Amino acid sequence: MSRQTNENNSLVTYFNSKSQISEGYRKLRTNIQFSSIDSHIKKIMVASAESGEGKTTTISNLAVTYAQEGKKVLLIDADLRNPSLHQVFSVPNHIGLSSVLSNQYSVEEVLRESYIDNLQLFTSGPIPPNPSEMIGSNRMKRLIEKLEDQYDVIMFDTPPVLAVTDALIVSSLCDGVLLVVNSGKVKKELVKKTKAALEHVNARILGAILNNIKNVAVPVGYGEK
Amino acid sequence: MKVELKGYFRLLQKKLWLIVAIALVAGVGAGVKSIFFTQPIYEASSKLIVNQTSNVQGQAMMDFSMIQTNIKLINSYREIIKSSAIMDKVATTYPDLGLTSAQLMNSTSVSTASESQVMSITVQGTTYEKAAKTVNAISNVFQSQIPLIMKIDNVAILSEAKVDSNASPINMKTTLSIIVSLFAGLVLAIALVFLMDYLDDTFKSEAELEKELGLPVLTVISKMKKDDLKNTKNYVSQQKVGDGKYVAANQ
Numbered sequence: 191m192s193r194q195t196n197e198n199n200s201l202v203t204y205f206n207s208k209s210q211i212s213e214g215y216r217k218l219r220t221n222i223q224f225s226s227i228d229s230h231i232k233k234i235m236v237a238s239a240e241s242g243e244g245k246t247t248t249i250s251n252l253a254v255t256y257a258q259e260g261k262k263v264l265l266i267d268a269d270l271r272n273p274s275l276h277q278v279f280s281v282p283n284h285i286g287l288s289s290v291l292s293n294q295y296s297v298e299e300v301l302r303e304s305y306i307d308n309l310q311l312f313t314s315g316p317i318p319p320n321p322s323e324m325i326g327s328n329r330m331k332r333l334i335e336k337l338e339d340q341y342d343v344i345m346f347d348t349p350p351v352l353a354v355t356d357a358l359i360v361s362s363l364c365d366g367v368l369l370v371v372n373s374g375k376v377k378k379e380l381v382k383k384t385k386a387a388l389e390h391v392n393a394r395i396l397g398a399i400l401n402n403i404k405n406v407a408v409p410v411g412y413g414e415k
Numbered sequence: 416m417k418v419e420l421k422g423y424f425r426l427l428q429k430k431l432w433l434i435v436a437i438a439l440v441a442g443v444g445a446g447v448k449s450i451f452f453t454q455p456i457y458e459a460s461s462k463l464i465v466n467q468t469s470n471v472q473g474q475a476m477m478d479f480s481m482i483q484t485n486i487k488l489i490n491s492y493r494e495i496i497k498s499s500a501i502m503d504k505v506a507t508t509y510p511d512l513g514l515t516s517a518q519l520m521n522s523t524s525v526s527t528a529s530e531s532q533v534m535s536i537t538v539q540g541t542t543y544e545k546a547a548k549t550v551n552a553i554s555n556v557f558q559s560q561i562p563l564i565m566k567i568d569n570v571a572i573l574s575e576a577k578v579d580s581n582a583s584p585i586n587m588k589t590t591l592s593i594i595v596s597l598f599a600g601l602v603l604a605i606a607l608v609f610l611m612d613y614l615d616d617t618f619k620s621e622a623e624l625e626k627e628l629g630l631p632v633l634t635v636i637s638k639m640k641k642d643d644l645k646n647t648k649n650y651v652s653q654q655k656v657g658d659g660k661y662v663a664a665n666q
Contacts, residue, residue, distance in 0.1 A: 202639060211636055211637060211639060214635060214637070215636070217633070217634045218633050218634035221631075221633040221634060222633065225633075248636070368633065369630065371624060373617070373618055373619050374615070374618075374619050375617055376617055376618070377617060378616050378618060378627060379616065381618060381628060385628060385630065396633065397630050397632060397633035398628060398630045398633065399632070399636065400620075400632055400634075400635045401636045402636065402638045403619070403620075403635055403637050403638065404637070
């Protein structure tokens with residue numbers, strides 16, 4: 191499964207906000223907002239069984255739709271093993287989350303503005319030898335608590351759930367988990383296992399996202415042109 | 416039931432290209448095979464009649480038991496024709512046919528209509544002319560040999576194969592074989608599609624995901640196509656320079 195390397199192109203919500211796909215991401219935003227009436231969902235992460243199911247694309251586009259709505263959004267690349275957020279937004283990644291967690295830089299030094307208003311990026315930084323320990327550290331917890339006050343929404347990109355434990359650790363920091371399912375590619379059994387793993391750590395799964403669906407009947411454009 | 420049927424149709428519709436492709440490949444394959452790779456086989460046949468009249472007081476007579484005997488004799492004749500006694504003789508008498516007795520045996524078949532004294536010899540060959548020559552040779556040899564073998568002269572040639580007639584090969588039913596292959600390919604492809612669907616253990620629809628995972632599906636994102644990725648927005652740097660898209664009217 192190849193990652194989306196052709197940077198900017200996966201940000202369909204920004205570059206082609208009238209497309210059906212962008213509408214799909216706006217629907218996701220609305221459904222998240224409506225799925226929590228009493229508790230405000232502020233920290234959201236994406237999870238999936240395997241790599242290449244579209245986590246980064248999903249969370250990036252979701253972040254853009256939140257930002258377009260006027261929310262102050264921070265997008266964190268918590269995938270310290272195979273980071274890709276910096277590629278999507280074409281920003282450098284020589285310093286980032288791992289640099290902050292290892293006390294080399296302060297948060298203010300590594301936060302990056304994206305070319306989208308209201309959307310700030312927290313890239314992964316150099317790949318550390320002990321990603322799980324870093325993500326699970328108290329320092330990470332405190333860092334998120336601190337950032338929470340400054341943003342309306344914080345979003346996390348994570349490694350695949352079944353591959354490494356990192357995603358489960360991140361889920362304990364979050365209010366809600368979005369489960370991305372690559373349609374027609376990933377085995378049902380693995381998705382169920384992923385769901386069970388998340389439930390085991392008491393993650394709150396907001397719902398699933400069926401990604402990369404083929405041959406959908408596209409409704410006639412409404413309000414276009 | 417109705418829903419299931421609809422599902423099947425949808426499935427077939429989705430994989431229509433695959434079904435059509437397999438059927439076409441099968442049809443074209445059969446066509447190519449029968450046109451370019453099949454050696455045409457021609458068939459020629461001659462008819463012999465087995466008949467003997469009994470001589471009672473110098474007068475030729477035919478009675479029922481005689482006819483029955485002849486009919487029974489035909490069974491023996493069928494075996495005799497295909498025996499080496501006849502075929503060796505054919506091979507040596509007609510060396511221009513270029514066939515060995517074994518080849519002759521293989522390409523020859525003898526048939527009779529039931530309860531009739533007529534038997535027909537059929538020979539297959541690579542050209543019609545050759546087949547006809549061969550079948551005539553066999554009938555002639557048989558006719559001349561049977562009195563020596565059976566001590567009875569009761570075989571007459573009813574009709575010989577015409578050497579110069581314009582026959583078409585018996586195994587070149589191109590259109591038919593294409594149609595059959597197309598149909599077989601179609602059936603096979605449909606079976607394959609159902610099998611693939613049965614073996615496919617992945618989530619493909621919103622309803623499936625919701626039902627089997629017990630999670631609400633928040634959104635469905637279709638596969639990004641080139642069209643979706645097209646920039647309707649200018650890149651950041653350019654955007655700030657000229658307001659591009661919307662200024663045309665007032666210039």
